[in-house]
Amino acid sequence: MKRDKKRINVRAYLYSLPMGIWVTLFFAIPIAIILIYSFLEKGLYGGVEWRASLAAYKAILNPNFLIVIWRTVYISVIATAICLLLSFPASYAMARSRHQTLFLFLIIIPFWTNSLIRVYAWINLLSTEGLINNVLIKLGIISEPIPMIYNLFSVILVLVYMYLPFAILPLFTAIDRFDFSLLDAARDLGCGRLRAIILVMFPAIRSGFFNALIFTLIPIFGAYTVPLLVGGMGSTMVGNIIVDQVQKTRNWPLASAFSVILTLISMIGVMAMLGSGKKKEEMNEKLL
DSSP, X not given: OHHHHHHHHHHHHHHHHHHHHHHIIIXXXXXXXXXXHHTEEEOBTBSEEEEEOOHHHHHHTSXXXXXXXHHHXXXXXHXXXXXXXXXXXXXXXXXXXXXXXXXHHHHHGGGGSOHHHHHHHHHHHXXXXXXXXXXXXXXXXXXXXXXXXXXXHHHHHXXXXXXXXXXXXXXXXXXXXXXXXXXXXXXXXXXXXXXXXXIIIHHHTHHHHHHHHXXXXXXXXXXXXXXXXXXXXXXXXXXXHHHHHHHTSOOHHHHHHHHXXXXXXXXXXXHHHHHHHHXXXXXXXXXX
């Protein structure tokens, strides 16, 4: 028995070894480097000086930087909430449809095109001389172009477009596994359609909502290209500051400090969601 257990442990170790090496090389070590750099001094010509310093974290307390952090959180929460609101009816319709393969194909098609091309397509649509304004003017609905680009509206709109598929796919997977006969049973017991979905379906597909939230919130939180191309001066996000500090001012400690804060906020959000999920499961077990 002991030999069998040892063999099982050795096999489990060998199976997990490639993943452990991968996580160490491409996740743990880079984060460790960023964390160390954030506590060092800026080099005279860029890079870092190997002297401990909290200057980077003190610089983050600059009111201008705090405004950018707050704006990043605001844009990320709004865009993620819109993605979740739009993804549920879309995922529900796909799960109940006979043409699931076609709908999945239509959702995946945008990934075949470079993201920059899709962003520039939105620029052509939203600009003052773009398609939308031209159509509205020709129809007589407006007399002057509407400023739909280089503001928070355009940033949130394009972010929702870019990351909506990341919310639909995991939610569709969860809904597709759901037993829809439970909704019929709830209706037979007196629940309305909407109430049955909220009380019966939502708890069953909680994991899908959680995955959709993670797959949209974290990449939106670190977005760089969209606010750079379709946002104005008042739409700068933390990702833009990190790139500017690395490429322009070459302040690696400050860029690392922003990256650490970005990572911490993302981890806190994930841990909070995991904690709330566990509490709900414990409450359900007690009720049962």
